[in-house]
Amino acid sequence: MDLQILAPDGVEEVVAGADLVALIGSHLPDLRDGDIVLITSKILSKSEGRVVDGERADHVAAETTQIVAQRGQTVIARTRLGIVQAAAGVDSSNLEVGKSILLPLDPDASARSIREALLPNVAVVITDTAGRAWRTGQTDIAIGVAGIDVLDDHTGRTDSYGNTLAVTAPATADELAAAADLVKTKLGARPLAVVRGLAERVLPRSEHGPGAVALQRPIDQDMFALGAREAVLAAVAGLHPECFGSPVDIDELVEVMGRLGVVVLTEGGNLTATVTPDSNTPVSVVAQALGWLATPADAGWALTPRG
Numbered sequence: 569m570d571l572q573i574l575a576p577d578g579v580e581e582v583v584a585g586a587d588l589v590a591l592i593g594s595h596l597p598d599l600r601d602g603d604i605v606l607i608t609s610k611i612l613s614k615s616e617g618r619v620v621d622g623e624r625a626d627h628v629a630a631e632t633t634q635i636v637a638q639r640g641q642t643v644i645a646r647t648r649l650g651i652v653q654a655a656a657g658v659d660s661s662n663l664e665v666g667k668s669i670l671l672p673l674d675p676d677a678s679a680r681s682i683r684e685a686l687l688p689n690v691a692v693v694i695t696d697t698a699g700r701a702w703r704t705g706q707t708d709i710a711i712g713v714a715g716i717d718v719l720d721d722h723t724g725r726t727d728s729y730g731n732t733l734a735v736t737a738p739a740t741a742d743e744l745a746a747a748a749d750l751v752k753t754k755l756g757a758r759p760l761a762v763v764r765g766l767a768e769r770v771l772p773r774s775e776h777g778p779g780a781v782a783l784q785r786p787i788d789q790d791m792f793a794l795g796a797r798e799a800v801l802a803a804v805a806g807l808h809p810e811c812f813g814s815p816v817d818i819d820e821l822v823e824v825m826g827r828l829g830v831v832v833l834t835e836g837g838n839l840t841a842t843v844t845p846d847s848n849t850p851v852s853v854v855a856q857a858l859g860w861l862a863t864p865a866d867a868g869w870a871l872t873p874r875g
Contacts, residue, residue, distance in 0.1 A: 710739075
């Protein structure tokens with residue numbers, strides 16, 4: 569496979585109201601059918617007038633729908649777009665001192681609009697920088713996509729040994745964003761790039777694909793929807809039950825409670841929990857973590873699956 573990644577130098581400063589389609593046309597004049605155009609979210613935000621006064625800490629709360637984790641001044645937050653990023657995606661780099669920039673209004677919609685305005689049949693990916701759970705450092709990810717499938721779902725395929733794949737689904741759009749960042753670089757003043765050689769991935773002009781929103785894991789399926797500290801506090805306070813996933817089955821509930829000195833009994837289809845004399849287990853907290861609701865009852869606690 570022959571894959572090329574190109575990023576032009578000399579892209580002028582983008583201001584509010586700038587025509588990104590014209591910008592792409594002037595700096596990537598040789599676009600071809602099957603190319604994939606990558607655009608940093610920063611120039612999209614600038615063109616949308618998303619530059620604001622003040623340091624980024626001044627704007628994080630307004631862009632946050634839920635704090636996932638916080639350690640001191642470092643905040644990992646779920647944004648109004650559903651994306652989880654440090655500081656809710658608010659950034660102050662590559663801007664005048666005293667200015668900050670917010671995420672684009674609707675990156676998927678912008679990707680579709682730009683794609684429709686470009687003459688060759690290209691895909692468009694809006695990129696932004698993000699950290700990853702379990703890993704240090706950052707990489708670029710796709711926050712807006714049009715013209716490609718963002719996931720390459722291998723479910724049901726077999727590998728070379730005959731094993732059936734069940735959960736393998738490369739995040740194609742994120743892989744493209746990260747690859748292009750190697751050429752754009754963080755300090756290179758190259759906010760545009762084109763990937764050439766993957767024409768078979770580009771959808772027909774009449775199809776845009778599901779967009780980057782399809783890469784967002786639903787909260788109830790996210791094992792890391794809250795940080796370790798935040799999960800404990802939420803369980804104690806009975807907050808954010810959606811972050812603890814679906815209720816475990818009764819066998820697991822009984823087994824976990826039993827290990828913590830809580831006896832779970834079933835009578836007439838109802839589950840009740842009682843704490844043994846030598847246990848101080850907070851039943852409601854454990855139940856919350858397991859996706860169940862514990863309410864005080866005459867004999868202890870009544871247990872019902874949440875939802």
